[in-house]
Every structure is written in C-alpha cells, then in structure tokens.
Amino acid sequence: AQRVTQPEKLLSVFKGAPVELKCNYSYSGSPELFWYVQYSRQRLQLLLRHISRESIKGFTADLNKGETSFHLKKPFAQEEDSAMYYCALGMDSSYKLIFGSGTRLLVRP
Amino acid sequence: GAGVSQTPSNKVTEKGKYVELRCDPISGHTALYWYRQSLGQGPEFLIYFQGTGAADDSGLPNDRFFAVRPEGSVSTLKIQRTERGDSAVYLCASSLNGDEQFFGPGTRLTVL
Numbered sequence: 001a002q003r004v005t006q007p008e009k010l011l012s013v014f015k016g017a018p019v020e021l022k023c024n025y026s027y028s029g030s031p032e033l034f035w036y037v038q039y040s041r042q043r044l045q046l047l048l049r050h051i052s053r054e055s056i057k058g059f060t061a062d063l064n065k066g067e068t069s070f071h072l073k074k075p076f077a078q079e080e081d082s083a084m085y086y087c088a089l090g091m092d093s094s095y096k097l098i099f100g101s102g103t104r105l106l107v108r109p
Numbered sequence: 110g111a112g113v114s115q116t117p118s119n120k121v122t123e124k125g126k127y128v129e130l131r132c133d134p135i136s137g138h139t140a141l142y143w144y145r146q147s148l149g150q151g152p153e154f155l156i157y158f159q160g161t162g163a164a165d166d167s168g169l170p171n172d173r174f175f176a177v178r179p180e181g182s183v184s185t186l187k188i189q190r191t192e193r194g195d196s197a198v199y200l201c202a203s204s205l206n207g208d209e210q211f212f213g214p215g216t217r218l219t220v221l
Contacts, residue, residue, distance in 0.1 A: 006151075009149075043112075043212050043213060043214050043215070044152070044200065044212040045211075045212065046209050046210070049209075086151050088151075095140060095142070095164070095165070095204075096142075096154050096157060096165060097142075097152070097154060097210065098154065099144075099152045099153070101149065101151050102150075
C-alpha cells in the first residue's frame with residue numbers, strides 16, 4: 001500500500017542551524033514527491049517538487065529511490081521557516097496525493 | 110486573481126444532520142480535489158473531479174459522503190447523517206490539467 005512517513009512530529013532548532021525534515025515513502029510505481037508548507041493562519045501551499053529540482057527559500061530535497069526517501073534540507077534555518085511541513089506522494093500523473101502526518105518546524109531565535 | 114475559496118469557514122452541526130460544504134476553484138482550473146484533515150494528521154484524499162465528472166472517488170469513506178460539480182466549476186461536498194467522527198477540516202484544491210494543486214483555506218466541520 002502507498003504510504004508516506006514523517007517520523008518527527010516536532011523539530012526544534014535554533015536560528016542559523018541546519019535543518020533536515022525526514023520523509024520516507026512506500027510506492028511500487030514511479031513516484032512524484034512534493035513538500036507542502038503551511039505557515040500560521042495560512043493555507044497549504046506547495047514548497048517544492050522533486051521533478052523541478054529547484055531550491056525554494058533555501059530548501060532542497062533529493063529523491064533517493066534506493067532509500068525511498070525525500071528529505072527536506074536547509075543549511076541555515078530562519079525564524080520565518082517555522083511552519084508545518086507535509087511530504088506528499090503523487091501517483092497516477094500526480095492527481096492523487098498521499099500526505100504524511102506532517103512535521104512542525106520551530107526555529108528559535 | 111482570487112485563489113480557491115471555501116464556504117463556510119466553520120460549520121457546527123448536530124449528529125445525524127445533513128451538511129453541504131462548498132468549494133470555488135480558481136477560474137479555469139479543470140481539476141478539483143477534496144481532502145479531509147483530521148487533527149494531527151495530514152490531508153487525506155477523498156475525491157477528484159476532472160471537469161464535471163468524478164474521475165476517482167475511492168477516498169470517500171462511505172455512502173454518506175457525496176460530491177458534485179455540475180458545471181465543471183463550483184463543487185459541493187455533501188455529508189448525510191453526520192457522525193462525530195466526521196469532524197475534521199475539509200480541504201478543497203484545484204489545478205490546471207492535474208498540475209500543481211492550489212488549496213483553499215478549508216472548512217472546519219464540528220459534529221456535536
């Protein structure tokens with residue numbers, strides 16, 4: 001069965017520290033992976049997707065098919081990065097997304 | 110332009126009642142999705158429309174849940190005989206031809 005696992009409910013770091021939000025997936029087909037972010041009192045929005053291979057707001061994520069992982073990384077966290085982060089798996093041309101349970105990132109001053 | 114909008118933002122109802130939740134997608138977006146997000150969980154897929162038709166309703170939990178999109182734009186999620194377990198935030202998203210999904214603010218449903 002398709003599944004997305006985000007093992008950490010909360011990740012707390014100090015400003016300027018590196019951040020890695022973990023995401024593992026289970027899917028037998030060819031996956032599309034996404035990271036969505038929800039800032040306080042805002043709606044869910046796309047942060048980045050693996051096929052675009054972009055760096056958004058300093059965040060990057062590399063799809064590792066061998067380890068079935070898509071961890072989100074940023075070398076120097078900023079306070080404005082504090083938010084809920086959801087990893088999502090797209091199947092069947094990405095119309096259907098399977099979300100992980102989310103990780104709350106808290107960046108302390 | 111305006112993003113996806115959902116009404117109402119909050120809905121409180123009693124067990125056994127019928128509710129309708131509305132979603133206005135971004136103009137021109139052909140694809141529309143409904144998700145449900147329970148407390149402490151990520152969004153869970155319910156149903157996907159391409160145009161007027163439900164292309165995939167495999168996520169609807171049971172036959173109390175039904176959704177329509179009669180003119181290929183606005184969609185309504187209908188829940189009959191509501192139960193306390195239906196309490197959640199119901200999210201709507203739209204996309205252009207299955208590309209990036211843009212989410213609405215959600216409707217928080219509370220069943221007492």
